[in-house]
Amino acid sequence: xxxxxxxxxxxxxxxxxxxxxxxxxxxxxxxxxxxxxxxxxxxxxxxxxxxxxxxxxxxxxxxxxxxxxxxxxxxxxxxxxxxxxxxxxxxxxxxxxxxxxxxxxxxxxxxxxxxxxxxxxxxxxxxxxxxxxxxxxxxxxxxxxxxxxxxxxxxxxxxxxxxxxxxxxxxxxxxxxxxxxxxxxxxxxxxxxxxxxxxxx
Numbered sequence: 001x002x003x004x005x006x007x008x009x010x011x012x013x014x015x016x017x018x019x020x021x022x023x024x025x026x027x028x029x030x031x032x033x034x035x036x037x038x039x040x041x042x043x044x045x046x047x048x049x050x051x052x053x054x055x056x057x058x059x060x061x062x063x064x065x066x067x068x069x070x071x072x073x074x075x076x077x078x079x080x081x082x083x084x085x086x087x088x089x090x091x092x093x094x095x096x097x098x099x100x101x102x103x104x105x106x107x108x109x110x111x112x113x114x115x116x117x118x119x120x121x122x123x124x125x126x127x128x129x130x131x132x133x134x135x136x137x138x139x140x141x142x143x144x145x146x147x148x149x150x151x152x153x154x155x156x157x158x159x160x161x162x163x164x165x166x167x168x169x170x171x172x173x174x175x176x177x178x179x180x181x182x183x184x185x186x187x188x189x190x191x192x193x194x195x196x197x198x199x200x201x
Contacts, residue, residue, distance in 0.1 A: 037075060038063040039170075039197030044083040045095065045180065045189040054086040058094060062195065064101075073105040073118070081152070081191045082129070092134045097144075097180070097191070099124030099152050107160070114162040122174055124152030152191055153178040160199075168199040 041060040047053055060080025067074055082095040105120035129144035158172030176190035 033067060033201070035066045035168075036064075036200045037066050037077065037170075037197050039195055041079055041081060041193050041195050043081040043191060043193040045085070046176075046192055047187065047189045048179070049187060052087055056084045056086075057194075058082045058084050058096070060096070062197065066199065071107065073103075073107075073120075075103050075105075077101045077103070078127075079124070079193075081124075081193055083191075093131055094134075095129065095131050097129040097149070097152075098127045100127055101125070101152065103156055105156060105158065111159070116160045118156075118158040118160060118170075118172070120156045122152075122154060122156040126150070126152065148182050149180060150178050150182055152176060152180070154191070166201045168201065170197040170199060171195070172197065 039062050041062055042057040043060060044055050044057045046055070060082065062077050062079035064075055064077030064079075066076075078098070078100055081097045081099060084092070084094050086092045101122050101124035103120060103122040105118040107116045108119045109117040111117060126146050126149040128146060129149070131142045131144060133140040154174050154176035156172055156174050158170055161169045163169045172195045174191065174193040174195070176192060178190065179188040180191060181188055
């Protein structure tokens, strides 16, 4: 959380310009229009100390809004993360996390006239979640307690492609920094997500 706060402070500071004529700060990061963003997530979890577990990707969705702040992209998105985990042959389960996420992305490299590379941070607030077993018996579904989960802070890398005048395509990868659970230590894990999004301007 402190890293995201630092990034927000630096971004705000860079977005100010002193006007000697008026003696005031000019805000360069005024939002310019809202864009609708939606897409598909392919998420997995990575154990800090992996033992006998095998993890694989789980599909989820994302939907939200994004706006331009001068040369920054800022967005608020509801999205699903999680993964599939296997311990041995009979212990298989699927985890689903629901987050309300805020991101800041900076275009860093112009690859072509229609393509740009993005770098930034994303922080997600845990809303709800569940864990389900493949066995169809009583007790196979568990509702997760939101109070035992951390914010989902991590680095966000992406590529934007201008498909049409009002349509952008984005591929992004999220690498979590923060441990998912508050109570687990040795056996904790982090989120990783590959996303494919459509942005309508």
